[in-house]
Amino acid sequence: MAVAAIETIDRVEDRFAQATQLQLTWWRFKRHKLALISLFVVALFYLIAIFADLLAFADPHATDAKRSYIPPQGIHFFDNGKFQPFIYGLKGVRDPKTFKLAYAPDPSRKLPVTFFAHGYAYNLFGVIPTDRHLLGFEGGQPIDGIFLLGTDQLGRDLYSRLMVATRISLFIGLAGVSLSLLLGVLLGGVSGLYGGWIDTLLQRLIEIVRSIPTIPLWMGLAAALPNTWSVTQVYFAITVIISLVGWTELARVVRGRFLALREEDFVIAAELAGASQLRIIFRHMLPSFASHVIAAVSLALPAMIVSETSLSYLGLGLRPPAISWGILLQDTQNVQVLAGAPWLLTAAIPVIMVILAFNFLGDGLRDAADPYG
Amino acid sequence: MLIYLARRFALALVTCVAISILTFIIIRLPPGDFVDAYIANLASSGSTVSAEQAQAMRHEYGLDRPVIVQYGLWMQRVVHGDFGVSMMWRRPVTEVIGDRLWLTMALSFAALFLTWTIALPIGIYSAVRQYSMGDYVATMLGFIGLAIPNFLLALILMYFGFRYFGLSVGGLFSAEYAQAAWSWDKAWDLLKHVPLPACVLALAGTAQLIRIMRANLLDELRKPYVVTARAKGLTERHVVLKYPLRAALNPFASSIAYLFPYLVSGSIIVSLVLGLPTVGPLLLQALVAQDMFLAGTIVLLLGIMTVIGTLVSDLLLMWIEPRIRLQGRA
Numbered sequence: 001m002a003v004a005a006i007e008t009i010d011r012v013e014d015r016f017a018q019a020t021q022l023q024l025t026w027w028r029f030k031r032h033k034l035a036l037i038s039l040f041v042v043a044l045f046y047l048i049a050i051f052a053d054l055l056a057f058a059d060p061h062a063t064d065a066k067r068s069y070i071p072p073q074g075i076h077f078f079d080n081g082k083f084q085p086f087i088y089g090l091k092g093v094r095d096p097k098t099f100k101l102a103y104a105p106d107p108s109r110k111l112p113v114t115f116f117a118h119g120y121a122y123n124l125f126g127v128i129p130t131d132r133h134l135l136g137f138e139g140g141q142p143i144d145g146i147f148l149l150g151t152d153q154l155g156r157d158l159y160s161r162l163m164v165a166t167r168i169s170l171f172i173g174l175a176g177v178s179l180s181l182l183l184g185v186l187l188g189g190v191s192g193l194y195g196g197w198i199d200t201l202l203q204r205l206i207e208i209v210r211s212i213p214t215i216p217l218w219m220g221l222a223a224a225l226p227n228t229w230s231v232t233q234v235y236f237a238i239t240v241i242i243s244l245v246g247w248t249e250l251a252r253v254v255r256g257r258f259l260a261l262r263e264e265d266f267v268i269a270a271e272l273a274g275a276s277q278l279r280i281i282f283r284h285m286l287p288s289f290a291s292h293v294i295a296a297v298s299l300a301l302p303a304m305i306v307s308e309t310s311l312s313y314l315g316l317g318l319r320p321p322a323i324s325w326g327i328l329l330q331d332t333q334n335v336q337v338l339a340g341a342p343w344l345l346t347a348a349i350p351v352i353m354v355i356l357a358f359n360f361l362g363d364g365l366r367d368a369a370d371p372y373g
Numbered sequence: 374m375l376i377y378l379a380r381r382f383a384l385a386l387v388t389c390v391a392i393s394i395l396t397f398i399i400i401r402l403p404p405g406d407f408v409d410a411y412i413a414n415l416a417s418s419g420s421t422v423s424a425e426q427a428q429a430m431r432h433e434y435g436l437d438r439p440v441i442v443q444y445g446l447w448m449q450r451v452v453h454g455d456f457g458v459s460m461m462w463r464r465p466v467t468e469v470i471g472d473r474l475w476l477t478m479a480l481s482f483a484a485l486f487l488t489w490t491i492a493l494p495i496g497i498y499s500a501v502r503q504y505s506m507g508d509y510v511a512t513m514l515g516f517i518g519l520a521i522p523n524f525l526l527a528l529i530l531m532y533f534g535f536r537y538f539g540l541s542v543g544g545l546f547s548a549e550y551a552q553a554a555w556s557w558d559k560a561w562d563l564l565k566h567v568p569l570p571a572c573v574l575a576l577a578g579t580a581q582l583i584r585i586m587r588a589n590l591l592d593e594l595r596k597p598y599v600v601t602a603r604a605k606g607l608t609e610r611h612v613v614l615k616y617p618l619r620a621a622l623n624p625f626a627s628s629i630a631y632l633f634p635y636l637v638s639g640s641i642i643v644s645l646v647l648g649l650p651t652v653g654p655l656l657l658q659a660l661v662a663q664d665m666f667l668a669g670t671i672v673l674l675l676g677i678m679t680v681i682g683t684l685v686s687d688l689l690l691m692w693i694e695p696r697i698r699l700q701g702r703a
Binding site: 204207208210211212213214215216217219220221223224302306309310313314315316329332333335338339342345348351352355356359360 | 384387388391392395396399402516517519520521522524525528529531532535536631634635637638639641642645646656657660661663665668669671672675676679680683
């Protein structure tokens with residue numbers, strides 16, 4: 001019995017001794033349950049971003065004044081105990097007090113929901129032209145539709161818009177973080193590697209950038225973008241603006257790692273063996289701090305997403321017809337409107353979920369980044 | 374210590390210059406110059422300006438000179454307190470801004486104060502009672518505080534305030550004081566309105582500080598001198614508060630330099646959501662109307678005030694924390 005226990009310990013130790021760094025990191029990461037769940041949430045969000053058009057029911061740009069502010073309608077899955085998803089058609093009802101026309105479900109008209117139905121045309125992955133959507137419905141009048149999250153003032157389906165907004169908001173975060181990473185690794189690397197006056201200069205620069213209140217500055221820069229610019233140009237300009245501040249934290253992490261690694265035995269050994277500077281950086285140093293950088297990136301991403309959302313919410317970021325979370329939240333600026341159509345606030349849920357998930361993920365990655373510790 | 378002081382002041386000065394350059398860029402970025410905008414503005418009200426007059430105006434404002442010279446001229450005027458005229462309001466920019474700048478600063482300082490008073494005890498509690506129910510609750514709240522952008526929090530509060538209490542949560546003054554001159558009653562009224570927006574602003578920073586405080590104190594509590602203190606029979610209260618807490622406060626305190634700009638920044642957008650009479654709504658209006666002198670001045674003054682605020686809190690810190698005083702000497 002005792003022998004068996006010792007053998008088990010030996011086997012476990014062997015397993016750790018023979019594991020690659022990636023395996024060790026993964027084992028450590030798995031222990032952080034919240035981070036693991038967050039990884040799935042983040043993956044799910046990016047899947048939504050990739051298949052946004054497939055998941056959407058209705059053209060996110062199609063306006064229809066008659067559909068203005070339709071409250072959320074559920075999909076019913078069972079019809080008389082049989083699995084047959086359906087939605088109710090809509091009928092106009094006049095409010096007996098205000099005489100306002102509102103739409104309510106009409107239980108007399110059941111419209112069957114179909115899978116991979118035809119809808120508006122789009123390009124899957126940006127290249128394959130198709131008009132298939134995950135869900136659709138058959139028959140019905142022009143007013144009918146699947147309104148899982150209701151509609152906005154212009155009668156656009158909020159759920160479909162939210163799907164498409166996910167794509168833009170998540171990818172602007174990625175683009176911003178990539179740019180910040182480039183700046184951060186470059187400047188942080190130079191700072192940590194060479195030290196001396198360059199290091200002092202860059203450290204002061206970082207201090208200055210961090211002591212400037214960012215939002216007023218962003219607002220000023222974003223508002224100064226010419227009105228004539230196209231949606232794509234504005235998109236890139238906003239990405240550049242939000243990454244101008246995000247790089248400082250990444251530069252700090254990279255510099256710290258370079259400073260720490262410079263003193264490590266294996267780096268000195270490589271130097272003595274005559275390895276070139278580039279080889280030392282890319283072959284010896286980079287692999288051992290890549291995980292730290294990944295952790296810092298996943299902590300920087302939510303800040304980027306919040307920046308874009310805030311700017312767009314103020315009307316200074318992306319401009320319609322672009323759809324992002326911030327633009328969807330613009331509709332909630334007026335409390336009176338919000339009181340009448342509280343479902344507009346659902347656009348805040350994915351924002352909070354993504355930020356939370358990235359924070360937990362970053363937390364777990366940071367713990368796992370140093371699996372020998 | 375003097376070296377430390379000098380370094381701080383020099384950095385603050387350089388930061389101010391950097392902010393002024395950025396502000397100048399913001400003012401200059403939109404196509405056309407100030408005179409073009411002024412002429413367009415006059416044209417919309419019916420009067421016209423001849424080409425010679427426009428040329429004369431350009432010359433007077435130095436707009437026909439190189440950019441560097443223009444920056445110098447602009448700085449010269451700014452240093453003398455002449456920030457130009459707001460095109461939207463047709464009044465000097467300083468007059469338009471008025472009290473709003475001070476209210477912004479008051480709000481940010483209130484949020485800073487709140488962040489400290491909340492984060493300190495909760496951080497200590499979380500570290501001393503690690504993995505207790507209270508620790509988990511604090512950690513959870515901390516993460517939620519980090520995850521909800523403050524303008525969304527303000528928005529959600531607005532909605533619930535309106536929906537369930539039928540009141541408007543926004544504003545910094547009651548209706549009867551909004552236009553009144555400053556008096557003790559008005560100041561008291563302000564004091565009653567500040568806590569809610571300050572809480573909204575403080576939440577994210579508090580969450581961060583609780584995490585830092587907890588981690589620092591946990592590190593300190595594991596050190597042998599704590600065991601010694603305990604073995605010698607010191608009361609638990611003494612063991613924690615006398616030494617480890619003071620040691621743990623250092624990094625906690627240095628984060629103030631980044632916290633204050635962050636709070637000022639957040640106050641802009643929270644003010645917009647809650648309709649507070651700070652510079653936030655004014656800045657947005659100015660930017661939308663391309664009233665660049667007003668917008669630029671707000672960005673400039675806000676930046677400089679932030680630098681001064683950070684400097685003041687730095688100096689206070691130096692007074693509290695002897696190690697910083699000694700650092701400068703080394």
